[in-house]
Amino acid sequence: MVVMVIGSNGQLGWELRRALAVLGPVTSLGRAELDLADADAIRATLREHAPALVVNAGAYTAVDRAESEPALAEAVNAVAPGVLAEECVRLGAALIHYSTDYVFDGTQRTPYVETDATRPLSVYGRTKLEGEQAVQAAGGAYVIFRTAWVYASRGRNFLLTMRRLSNERDELHVVDDQVGSPxxxxxxxxxxxxxxxxxxxxxxxxTGWLRERSGVYHLACAGQTSWCGFARAIVEQVPGARRVPVKPIATSDYPTPARRPAYSVLNCDKALRVFGIRLPSWDEALRQCAAAMAAGG
Incomplete structure (x- = not known):
């Protein structure tokens, strides 16, 4: 049976290709093979391949640019997941989809559970929430994983940006009043x-096993830190980073087009209870990533 990974050239999609390949054949589709802004192309592609499982790691993730490109963000983040879900129902397939901590407004000071009120502050957060809702409305067998502050050794992400900047600047100034879980x-x-x-x-x-467990789950590393704390750990541990001072600044000192939640830590107890899965602490995960990078993986 075929697994289809969408967004396979992104940081998560690349890892999914590797992890799922040991379970069976994987059809990998990057942006060149499937434009998620084209609903007709999505329908045609799924009907051609008839996968048993679709894993959607594709998304419009340029948080600030989304403020000036809301229609494109809407098409990719909101409409496309709904089309995928509808086609999966039609094919009798299951869907695994990824969402974001940015569906919350950050006013809490305790980790968010899946049933907490969603109040996204940005176009990105709003469109990702609409994507969740579209998947749920289609029914079928689906799992939506909200995750947070995702990074990897490839692609575009905070870890690689900090590593690059550490070699270009004598000190870094990083926001210290936004808290989450890398x-x-x-x-x-x-x-x-x-x-x-x-x-x-x-x-x-x-799909019965997954259908019985269909729903929204939080899945992120345990613990919490600020972007500044994450940056300090990166320059200390990641191969290729230079150990430069990392100075804290406030969000107001670094204005961006999109607003971010000040606090977006996710409570992941539901995923542990239902699937028996809990990710390690963010700092342990970073150590593992750094070791893998040092080993060339």
Missing amino acids: TWARLLAQATARIVRDSNLLETRD
């Missing part, structure tokens, strides 16, 4: 592969 993409992919394995979907094409 999450290594490889751990998300491995957790996804474990759930797919446990579902027995690829051997039977029976």
